[in-house]
Amino acid sequence: MEGVLTGLMGGLAIVFTPMGFFYVALGTILGISVGAIPGLSGAMLIALTLPLTYYMPATDAIVLLIGMYVGSITGGLITATLLRMPGTPSNVMTTFDGYPMARAGKPGRALGLGIAASFAGGIISWWFLLLLAKPLSIWATRFGPFEYFTLILMAMVLIASVSQGSLVKGLIAGLLGMLVSMPGIDPSSGMPRLTFDQHQMTSGLKLLPVLIGVFAVSQIISDVLDIGRKIERVESAKSGIMIKARDWWRYGGNMLRSGLIGTLVGILPGVGASIGSVIAYTTAKNVSKTPEQFGKGSEEGIVASETANNATVGGALIPLIAMGIPGSVIDAILIGALMIHSIQPGPTLFITNPDVVYAMIAACLIGNIIMLAVMTGSVNWVAKLAYIPRTYLLPIIIVCCVIGAFGLDNVMFDVWVMLVFGVIGFLLERARYPLGPFVIGFVLAPLMESKLRTGLMMTAGSITPIFTRPIAATFLVIAIVLLVWPLIGEWRRRRAEAAGVAG
Amino acid sequence: MNERIDPRVEIGVALMLILIASLALFGAKDLPPGRFEPLGSAPVPRAVAGMILLLSLWIIVRALIDKRPIATAAADRYLDAGAVLLLTLLFVAAMHYRLATFAILTTLYLTATIGFLVRFRRHQLPWVIGIAAATGFGFQYVFTRVFVVDLPGL
Incomplete structure (x- = not known):
């Protein structure tokens, strides 16, 4: 514990340097602003900012991106409440009660509760991040290649099974991400693989152009489709934004419960803020004395949703820091950011780059405090960003995407890759394939394959340790259960439906 | 669903x-x-x-x-999305073949794309051209002089 506190002090010292604080504040404010603009997301902002961080010191780059992560989750609250449009997917549940409350003449109160709940969620999960990341990383250092292989296998199945849409589509998206990561020089044999004799392909498809394509370009194409949609809006109000001490007391239990749910969901690899807020909202409704108010402007509903979605941020950083496994899509991009700065994510991160780890943890705390101050003080101003005409904004973002993809290595091939994946991402989304598994598959597949091949080299080609080593076998069993459980559920549902029809 | x-x-x-x-x-x-x-x-x-x-x-x-009913699509603007995509392809191709500087190509691209999305309404065109030029030349200045990043184009 003493080591953790010393490390945290070091992290805070980094964040409180003039540049460190500037970057956290800038990141948080940009994150809030982007979150407040419907159609733009934190993943898009972070992917586009990544090329600008190449020349920055690693700690400055990471604290900037963490600030964006914290800010973007919260910024979506504003449009969810005032426009009934979730700024980010994780704010969907907030629209159910935030907008009715705003329509009922209490927009300030709805925003105030959401801001307070977001702060509470961020701080609850931050404590878990501080206390759990290091012990978990120490435990993960015991993992051999087979444990790592089965852990990633379990993570992939988990991501696919809990993603929105069908399990099969989640699996396909994850597998496609894995396949797309495979072209290039095979690290084990040193031979080109799936390059189709194209010299540009020997370095493989790089993370950044693929990410910008899948998250930014595809989103812009989708946004163009509903550019003319009429938006209902409620004007913001200053009154009620500062919530009172009795509200903290009244909703403390809800915040704690939803914060714990959000943190736990965040820890699960690849399960993002959307699912955290859905579970917390449903739980809050089930235990509420006034469940009939949910969906009609329930204060408890806003508190549950916003606490949980912000709590997933700290939760999702735990597996990233401890094991190098992304807890969410943005964490997958953060892994890419670490790699760009020559930092290898994984359980040894606490040993090799403790400054970066503790700067991330400190930035998460300070980002939440800045978020509370900025949102409370200027939510009415930030709300105006939602009204920027998208006809002007979207083409300018495309130009930013081109600069971002080109800036990686100064080659136009990356820009073409970005465009192709923009179209693929758009088509996948139209057919309701989740994009989260795609990105996480893309990031984790090289690690998964290398662990499998290292393991097989150690055992002369035998996969028996997967079944005989306790941790590896446990991960494998969980993966199988996660895969089979939804299928059984589907089969039982169909049988019940058939029985109903026959009856 | x-x-x-x-x-x-x-x-x-x-x-x-x-x-x-x-x-x-x-x-x-x-x-x-x-x-x-x-x-x-x-x-x-x-x-x-x-x-x-x-x-x-x-x-x-x-x-x-599957015999379930087909989800009815909202009134989408597929033509707009297709046009934006086509203009973007032309923009990237022009940069690939270095037909002009980044600032000029960006100004042309933004004028065409934003202009198309606002249906080339006459009263909006000065704004469109102004914003396009400010973005094109502004980005070129900021990225090459402040961030010292290479940009595509001539």
Whole structure:
């Protein structure tokens, strides 16, 4: 514990340097602003900012991106409440009660509760991040290649099974991400693989152009489709934004419960803020004395949703820091950011780059405090960003995407890759394939394959340790259960439906 | 959600996935077996591509036999999206072939794209051209002088 506190002090010292604080504040404010603009997301902002961080010191780059992560989750609250449009997917549940409350003449109160709940969620999960990341990383250092292989296998199945849409589509998206990561020089044999004799392909498809394509370009194409949609809006109000001490007391239990749910969901690899807020909202409704108010402007509903979605941020950083496994899509991009700065994510991160780890943890705390101050003080101003005409904004973002993809290595091939994946991402989304598994598959597949091949080299080609080593076998069993459980559920549902029809 | 996606979209996307998986299988067919390690570089892409192929076929079969009602699409602006995509392709191609500087190409691209999205309304055009030029020349200045990043184009 003493080591953790010393490390945290070091992290805070980094964040409180003039540049460190500037970057956290800038990141948080940009994150809030982007979150407040419907159609733009934190993943898009972070992917586009990544090329600008190449020349920055690693700690400055990471604290900037963490600030964006914290800010973007919260910024979506504003449009969810005032426009009934979730700024980010994780704010969907907030629209159910935030907008009715705003329509009922209490927009300030709805925003105030959401801001307070977001702060509470961020701080609850931050404590878990501080206390759990290091012990978990120490435990993960015991993992051999087979444990790592089965852990990633379990993570992939988990991501696919809990993603929105069908399990099969989640699996396909994850597998496609894995396949797309495979072209290039095979690290084990040193031979080109799936390059189709194209010299540009020997370095493989790089993370950044693929990410910008899948998250930014595809989103812009989708946004163009509903550019003319009429938006209902409620004007913001200053009154009620500062919530009172009795509200903290009244909703403390809800915040704690939803914060714990959000943190736990965040820890699960690849399960993002959307699912955290859905579970917390449903739980809050089930235990509420006034469940009939949910969906009609329930204060408890806003508190549950916003606490949980912000709590997933700290939760999702735990597996990233401890094991190098992304807890969410943005964490997958953060892994890419670490790699760009020559930092290898994984359980040894606490040993090799403790400054970066503790700067991330400190930035998460300070980002939440800045978020509370900025949102409370200027939510009415930030709300105006939602009204920027998208006809002007979207083409300018495309130009930013081109600069971002080109800036990686100064080659136009990356820009073409970005465009192709923009179209693929758009088509996948139209057919309701989740994009989260795609990105996480893309990031984790090289690690998964290398662990499998290292393991097989150690055992002369035998996969028996997967079944005989306790941790590896446990991960494998969980993966199988996660895969089979939804299928059984589907089969039982169909049988019940058939029985109903026959009856 | 008891409505299904338009089967044409479902099948079209599944066919695209089958094409990608088939390309990967084709690319992996001549990969040599491992020399210093048991697995080699071919089995993993083959297995992954094979699974995508099978699951995509399953999606097609399911789309063909599914009898639920088709989800009605909102009034989408597919023409706008197609035009923006086409203009973006032209913009990238112009930069690829270095037809002009980044600032000029960006100004032209933004004027054309934003102008198209606002339906070239006369009273908005001065704004469109102004914003396009400010963005094009402003980005060129900021990225090359402040961030010292190379930009595509001449």
